[in-house]
Amino acid sequence: DIQMTQSPSSLSASIGDRVTITCRASQGIRNSLAWFQQKPGKAPKSLIYAASTLQRGVPSRFSGSGSGTEFTLTITSLQPEDFATYYCHPYSDFPRTFGPGTKVDIK
Amino acid sequence: EVQLVESGGGLVQSGGSLRLSCVGSGFSFNDYSLTWVRQAPGKGLEWVSYISSGGGTIYYRDSVKGRFTISRDNAKRSMYLQMSSLRADDTAVYYCARGAELLDWGQGTLVIVSS
Numbered sequence A: 001d002i003q004m005t006q007s008p009s010s011l012s013a014s015i016g017d018r019v020t021i022t023c024r025a026s027q028g029i030r031n032s033l034a035w036f037q038q039k040p041g042k043a044p045k046s047l048i049y050a051a052s053t054l055q056r057g058v059p060s061r062f063s064g065s066g067s068g069t070e071f072t073l074t075i076t077s078l079q080p081e082d083f084a085t086y087y088c089h090p091y092s093d094f095p096r097t098f099g100p101g102t103k104v105d106i107k
Numbered sequence B: 001e002v003q004l005v006e007s008g009g010g011l012v013q014s015g016g017s018l019r020l021s022c023v024g025s026g027f028s029f030n031d032y033s034l035t036w037v038r039q040a041p042g043k044g045l046e047w048v049s050y051i052s053s054g055g056g057t058i059y060y061r062d063s064v065k066g067r068f069t070i071s072r073d074n075a076k077r078s079m080y081l082q083m084s085s086l087r088a089d090d091t092a093v094y095y096c097a098r099g100a101e102l103l104d105w106g107q108g109t110l111v112i113v114s115s
Helices: none
Strands: A004-007 A010-013 A019-025 A033-038 A045-049 A062-067 A070-075 A085-090 A102-106 B003-007 B010-013 B018-025 B034-039 B045-051 B058-060 B068-073 B078-083 B092-098 B109-114
Touching (some): A019 A085, A019 A102, A033 A062, A085 B045, B018 B109, B034 B078, B045 B078, B058 B068
Antiparallel strands (some): A004 A019, A033 A045, A033 A085, A062 A070, A085 A102, B018 B078, B034 B045, B034 B092, B045 B058, B092 B109
16 A cells, blocks of 8 residues: 655745645555645635646646656645645545645734 | 535445535546545555546555445546545545546535444
8 A cells, every 4th residue: 555654744934935745655556646734614725736837827836847756746835715724635546545734823 | 727616425324325526627527547545544555546548448445345336428528437435544535636646636525434
């Protein structure tokens, strides 16, 4: 089974900051990785798939990169609506899994 | 607009059964795989089960194998999760999601298993 580590587990940032979240897979997953944003009490929302493809309607301040075992989600110029928990999700194999999440809150 | 709507959650006693449904609209239902994901209170996301577009390929996480059954009816644009022998650790919000990449999600349905 593929194990995902995600770092940091939480971070505090200010409006306008650049934020980077990293996910590492226990084995190569090519570019089969998605990123999701979840706000309290809400369903997760797709941000990025295929490691770097922005989902429709997602602001361009979000970007993804990486392949193989190391992936990053970057938010340039953090906005108030970006405070949330972010999860990565490899979909190259079964059983599927999720990263443990990164909570981004206000400094 | 893509929509996924889950239903069927509720309060059930340990050992009981429940059937969840997910109805999709706004996309070609027959063309997409579907997935159930759950989230226990205060916890992260947990993948539960997958069904391919035609229903011929199915996977489960180990902890639900033999207890949960996923199925779909493309004519009704619906996917189901039959859950039996429910345990307290099955308590969660259950979401359905579209495509291998989980491109769109429903709002979730809450399952509470009381012991």
